[in-house]
Amino acid sequence: MIYLRVLLLFFFALAICLIIFLSFYLFIRKIWRREYGKWDRMIDMLLRKAIFFHEGNTGHPALIPVTQRFQANLKNRRFYNRFIKKIIAAKRNVSGQYGDNLRHLYIQLGLDKKALRLLRSHKWHLKAYAIQQLGTMGLKEHLPRIYRYTNRKNALVRIEAQIAILNLLGVEGLRFLDVTSYQITDWQQIKLLKELSTVPQAELTGIDKWLSSGNSSVIIFALKLARNYRRYELYENIVSCLDHSEPNVRKQAISTLTDIYVENTSEVLLARFDGETYENQIAIMDAIAVIGDVQNVSALFSYLDAGKAQMKFAVARAIVNGSATGLECLMSDPRSKTYPLTDMIPQLKNEMKW
Amino acid sequence: MVSWQSFLIDFFTYGLLTYSVLLLSCYFFFATLSIGEIRNYLRKNSYTDYGLLAGSTQAPSVSILAPAYNEGANIIENVRSLLSINYTNLEVIIINDGSKDDSLSKLIEVYDLYKADFFVNSQIETKEVNGVYRSRKEVYKKLIVVDKQNGGKADALNVGINVSSNSYIVCIDVDCILEQDAILKLAKPFLENTKKRVIATGGVVRIANSCIVESGRLLKVQLPRQFLPRVQTLEYIRAFLLGRMAWGRLNGLLLISGAFGAFDKEIVIKCGGYNHKTVGEDMELVVRMRRYMQEKGIAHKVSFIPDPLCWTEAPSTFKILGRQRNRWTRGTIETLKLHKVMFLNPKYGFLGMISYPYWFFFEFLAPLVEFFGIIAFIVFACLGVIQWSFFFSLLLFIFSFGFLYSVFAILMEVLTYNQYKTNKNLMALILTAFLEPLIFHPFIVWSAVKGNIDLLRKKNSWGEMTRQGFTKEKVQQ
Numbered sequence: 165m166i167y168l169r170v171l172l173l174f175f176f177a178l179a180i181c182l183i184i185f186l187s188f189y190l191f192i193r194k195i196w197r198r199e200y201g202k203w204d205r206m207i208d209m210l211l212r213k214a215i216f217f218h219e220g221n222t223g224h225p226a227l228i229p230v231t232q233r234f235q236a237n238l239k240n241r242r243f244y245n246r247f248i249k250k251i252i253a254a255k256r257n258v259s260g261q262y263g264d265n266l267r268h269l270y271i272q273l274g275l276d277k278k279a280l281r282l283l284r285s286h287k288w289h290l291k292a293y294a295i296q297q298l299g300t301m302g303l304k305e306h307l308p309r310i311y312r313y314t315n316r317k318n319a320l321v322r323i324e325a326q327i328a329i330l331n332l333l334g335v336e337g338l339r340f341l342d343v344t345s346y347q348i349t350d351w352q353q354i355k356l357l358k359e360l361s362t363v364p365q366a367e368l369t370g371i372d373k374w375l376s377s378g379n380s381s382v383i384i385f386a387l388k389l390a391r392n393y394r395r396y397e398l399y400e401n402i403v404s405c406l407d408h409s410e411p412n413v414r415k416q417a418i419s420t421l422t423d424i425y426v427e428n429t430s431e432v433l434l435a436r437f438d439g440e441t442y443e444n445q446i447a448i449m450d451a452i453a454v455i456g457d458v459q460n461v462s463a464l465f466s467y468l469d470a471g472k473a474q475m476k477f478a479v480a481r482a483i484v485n486g487s488a489t490g491l492e493c494l495m496s497d498p499r500s501k502t503y504p505l506t507d508m509i510p511q512l513k514n515e516m517k518w
Numbered sequence: 519m520v521s522w523q524s525f526l527i528d529f530f531t532y533g534l535l536t537y538s539v540l541l542l543s544c545y546f547f548f549a550t551l552s553i554g555e556i557r558n559y560l561r562k563n564s565y566t567d568y569g570l571l572a573g574s575t576q577a578p579s580v581s582i583l584a585p586a587y588n589e590g591a592n593i594i595e596n597v598r599s600l601l602s603i604n605y606t607n608l609e610v611i612i613i614n615d616g617s618k619d620d621s622l623s624k625l626i627e628v629y630d631l632y633k634a635d636f637f638v639n640s641q642i643e644t645k646e647v648n649g650v651y652r653s654r655k656e657v658y659k660k661l662i663v664v665d666k667q668n669g670g671k672a673d674a675l676n677v678g679i680n681v682s683s684n685s686y687i688v689c690i691d692v693d694c695i696l697e698q699d700a701i702l703k704l705a706k707p708f709l710e711n712t713k714k715r716v717i718a719t720g721g722v723v724r725i726a727n728s729c730i731v732e733s734g735r736l737l738k739v740q741l742p743r744q745f746l747p748r749v750q751t752l753e754y755i756r757a758f759l760l761g762r763m764a765w766g767r768l769n770g771l772l773l774i775s776g777a778f779g780a781f782d783k784e785i786v787i788k789c790g791g792y793n794h795k796t797v798g799e800d801m802e803l804v805v806r807m808r809r810y811m812q813e814k815g816i817a818h819k820v821s822f823i824p825d826p827l828c829w830t831e832a833p834s835t836f837k838i839l840g841r842q843r844n845r846w847t848r849g850t851i852e853t854l855k856l857h858k859v860m861f862l863n864p865k866y867g868f869l870g871m872i873s874y875p876y877w878f879f880f881e882f883l884a885p886l887v888e889f890f891g892i893i894a895f896i897v898f899a900c901l902g903v904i905q906w907s908f909f910f911s912l913l914l915f916i917f918s919f920g921f922l923y924s925v926f927a928i929l930m931e932v933l934t935y936n937q938y939k940t941n942k943n944l945m946a947l948i949l950t951a952f953l954e955p956l957i958f959h960p961f962i963v964w965s966a967v968k969g970n971i972d973l974l975r976k977k978n979s980w981g982e983m984t985r986q987g988f989t990k991e992k993v994q995q
Contacts, residue, residue: 168535168911175918179925183948186929190941289561296565319710320562351709354576388576443784473639510635 196242203243207250210234214269215254215262228269238273248275248293252300263302270301283309292324299328307332314340323352327359334363341374341382348381353388360389368393375401380410387413391420399424403432411441418444422451430458430486442471449478458486461493468497473504480505484512491516527903534891535912541880542919548764549926555767556759556824556934563825568702571709572604578705579607579685580780583678584692585671586612590619594628596692599734601660605701610661611678612692616645616668625663630654642676642791645669650681671776672792672799679783679791688780689800691830695726695736696778700827704780707821714819717807718781720766720774721822722758724937725751726829736829741943746839748950749958750832756927759824759934766822770873772808774820776800778828785810796856798849805857812866826935840965847969848977850882885966917955924951 214228237243255266270276275297282294295313298306310332313325329337338360341348348356374386375398383405390398402424405417421429433448433455440448449467452458464486467479484490491513494500500509571577582600586593593612600610614622625631636650644666651663666677675689686708688701700721707719727747730738742748765771774781776799789806792799804820811818833839854861854877861878863870895912898904928947931937938944 165908165911168915172911172915172918175915175922179918179922182922182925182929186925186932186944186948187941189932190944292565320565324565347712349710349712350576350578351706354570354574354709357576358570358574472641473637474641477637477639504637507635507637511637514635 199242200246203237203246204250206234206237207247210269211250211254211266214265215258217265227272228265230269230273235273238275244278248297252297255300255302267301267303270297271303276301276303276306280306280309288318288321291318292320295321295324295328299324299331302332304332311340315344315346317346319346319349319352322346323355326352327355330356330359330363335360335368338368338370341370341377341385344379344382347379348385353381353385356385357388357392371395371398372401375405380408380413383408383410383413384416387416387420391423394424396424399426406432406436411444414440415444415447418447418451422454425455427457428459430455431460434458434463437467442475445471446475446478449475449482452482453478453485456485456487458482458490461487461490465493465497468499468505476504477508480508481512481515484516523903527898530894530898531904531908534887534895537887538912538916541884542916544876544880545760545919545923548760549923551764551767552760552930555763556930559824560934566706568699568706571702571705572699573606575606577605577607578708579683580605580609580688580701580705581678581682581684581686581783582608582610582688582690582701583675583682584610584612584690585615585674585678586617586621586692587615587668587671587674588617588619588621589692590617590621590624592693593621594624595734597625597629597661597734599695600690600692601658602698602735603696603701604698605705607684608660608701609682609684611681612661612663613674613678613681614663614665615670615674616666622663622665626651629658629661629663631661631663636681638677638680640680641787642679644673644676644680647677647681670794672794672796675799676791676794679786682783685783686780687783687786688778689776690828691777693831694723694777695731695734695829697736697825697827697829700778701780703823703825703827707819707823708780708782714769714817715785715811716782716821717785717811717818718774718779718804719821719823720762720771720779721827722762722824723754723775723777723828723830724826725754725832727832727834729829739937741938741946742832742834744834745950745953746836746958747832747834748946749954750839752924752927752947752950752954753958754832755931756924759930760923760927762822763824765873766820768868768872769819770868770876771820771822772805772869772873772877773801774804774822775828777830779804781807793856796849796852797845798853801849802853802856805853805860808869809857809860809866812869824934826937836961840961840968843962843965844969844972847882847885847966848973850877851970851973854878854882885963886970888963889967920955920959921951924954 210228210230217226217228238247251266251270255263258266279294279297282290283298285291285294291313295310298310307329310325310328313321314329316322316325326337326340329340331337368389371386371389374382375390377383377386387402387405389395390402402417402420406414408414408417418433421433430452433451437445437448452464458464461483464479464483468476468483470479480494483494487493494505494509499505582603584596584600586596589596597610597612612625614625630653631651632654633649634652636652638647638650646667648665648667651665653659653661662681664677664681666674678689679687686705688704690696704719704721707716710716725742725747726736727742727744728740729736730740742751762771762773779800781803785807786803789803789810791803793802793806796802808818808820833842854874857874860866860870860874862875866874895904895909899906899909925948928944928951932944938947
């Protein structure tokens with residue numbers, strides 16, 4: 165029983181310690197909040213000054229005036245984090261000379277050196293933080309260091325390095341796709357596509373190479389690139405992805421072909437229908453419904469009896485949208501008088517009106 | 519004879535003590551695990567721009583399914599709130615589960631609905647659908663209202679699954695208030711699939727009593743003024759921030775709250791949808807999905823997000839609370855019974871060997887052990903076979919740990935999301951943590967015991983859940 169009482173006292177004592185800590189923490193936070201207001205004004209003022217800074221005609225790189233108090237504050241971790249957050253946000257929103265001024269300010273304050281120190285840290289979040297800073301600030305001189313991290317095990321470090329490389333090199337930065345051995349998740353792909361939307365696409369090369377990559381996620385990403393940038397010259401490469409062993413790659417290829425198609429694309433897709441997974445069969449019918457231009461609509465009718473209602477509906481939609489006479493053909497088919505086509509056809513008619 | 523009696527009493531006493539220590543050790547373990555998990559999540563989150571997903575055509579398509587039964591009083595505002603959610607590839611499906619009030623006519627009038635020609639692909643068997651309604655107005659094009667015969671929440675959700683055209687479904691209670699970025703945050707784990715397929719994601723549900731709500735939007739978070747909702751606030755913080763985060767890290771989650779969860783529709787359909795024969799359909803579906811994946815040998819994951827994404831009104835009277843906890847107990851037992859094959863079955867890996875047994879021993883059995891344990895101890899103490907001092911020491915030991923655990927949960931809340939900001943609120947929460955074991959907990963245990971009794975009596979009703987409604991902002995004079 166003595167152990168029970170000791171433990172009991174220990175739990176109560178610990179709870180009281182936590183409550184004291186909680187009160188102290190809240191008190192400190194209150195003080196911090198007041199500080200943040202002052203700091204934000206100070207940081208905003210400096211950033212504004214830096215953005216609109218003119219060097220004059222001296223020919224020498226001029227220093228942006230920074231108060232000693234500001235430099236002293238930078239030694240405070242919370243101030244530093246707040247400043248970095250704001251300068252990164254500002255750099256993302258401005259370009260040209262304004263952006264260059266912010267980069268100069270960043271270097272002038274010695275923050276690049278601090279970022280390099282963070283990069284050497286063993287903690288993944290500090291590495292990612294450093295990479296994000298160096299990439300956003302456009303410090304190309306650190307490119308080789310950052311590039312090493314594009315194929316790191318830690319997903320966050322990897323994606324931040326990939327984004328940084330894109331920031332520094334533009335589309336050329338996508339060369340990490342040549343060597344990446346890790347899967348590029350859908351989330352990463354969305355991030356990369358977003359970053360790419362802000363850089364010039366003219367010299368985007370290498371998609372053909374990535375379409376035959378050994379990493380299936382690289383192929384999927386390349387298919388998305390081909391679709392987003394309407395790379396019709398890659399049509400044959402895209403069609404060859406329809407024979408890939410991974411169903412996900414084939415599905416993305418089908419999806420890409422709904423945007424990049426030629427006269428016989430529907431026939432090409434239809435030819436692969438029987439060998440496909442159920443999910444991809446649905447995707448093929450959905451694609452045909454978008455592409456249309458089916459030479460032989462009657463070929464689609466044979467699939468009306470195949471599979472579940474979902475498939476029947478996808479086939480019916482493909483028939484209706486596949487050719488100008490699709491709806492008439494479907495209506496004249498005896499099966500159109502039976503369930504579930506009796507329920508599907510009115511909806512398809514409505515869709516046509518839209 | 520005397521030694522036999524003392525052996526029995528010792529066995530009982532130390533058995534109960536061992537059980538308590540084991541349970542407390544589990545809680546301690548969860549608290550430790552959740553610290554790391556929340557810290558990692560927050561660090562990763564600081565690099566996440568959810569705005570990316572909001573505007574991306576690559577974002578996964580999501581259908582929100584919200585069953586409504588006699589929700590006429592608030593349905594218009596609730597639907598407006600759902601339609602204002604920040605997400606591109608979204609459809610909002612309201613399933614009117616045979617309401618006897620004017621829910622449907624109100625929706626038709628306000629949202630300019632017409633009965634559309636709509637093919638309902640009945641992949642899951644449900645009660646009959648009377649009609650599918652869409653809006654004539656472009657601004658409400660995301661909205662689909664389904665009118666069906668009454669069949670209960672699970673049946674309504676199954677109809678929603680049949681009607682939905684998107685890859686992921688988010689099942690919510692129609693009266694819940696979602697944060698604007700709730701779907702973005704819930705969708706992200708599905709996009710991070712690599713080796714394991716994410717089949718479901720759960721988010722934190724918080725208590726909205728006393729919060730200020732206007733036009734279906736949460737304007738100001740406030741700690742509930744009434745004791746019961748406040749103690750449930752504490753309970754939810756503990757359960758979500760510590761318990762589920764830890765289970766999420768271990769990939770052992772068996773429950774995603776019925777009030778708010780996202781699911782991979784393909785797997786839901788393959789599993790046959792929600793089971794309308796149980797009152798714990800939310801837990802049952804997650805267990806069935808996991809069991810299915812395990813049996814098919816597909817690596818999978820159920821994710822959990824610590825952000826407060828969904829706000830709901832908690833019962834504010836003992837009567838309603840009792841019904842709710844009674845139902846939760848019955849739901850848990852029914853689910854465990856339906857999937858008893860998983861119990862300590864190595865074929866189901868971590869789920870069979872750890873998650874299921876934990877639920878069995880510490881979620882299902884705990885209230886029973888506690889109830890009968892206390893009765894037996896009182897009897898023994900009255901008979902003089904154990905000392906009252908020992909009885910009170912044991913009681914205080916449990917009480918002190920419970921208090922410590924609650925204070926720790928409050929600390930985690932303050933260090934992470936700090937929704938209740940002021941010192942006054944936090945002191946109120948700490949006081950609540952002190953009172954909880956004395957007032958709230960015994961009632962919860964009693965409700966769970968009643969749940970067991972009702973199940974034995976084969977009572978399977980949902981139990982009426984009347985709500986008071988949210989606090990609206992006072993108009994400034």
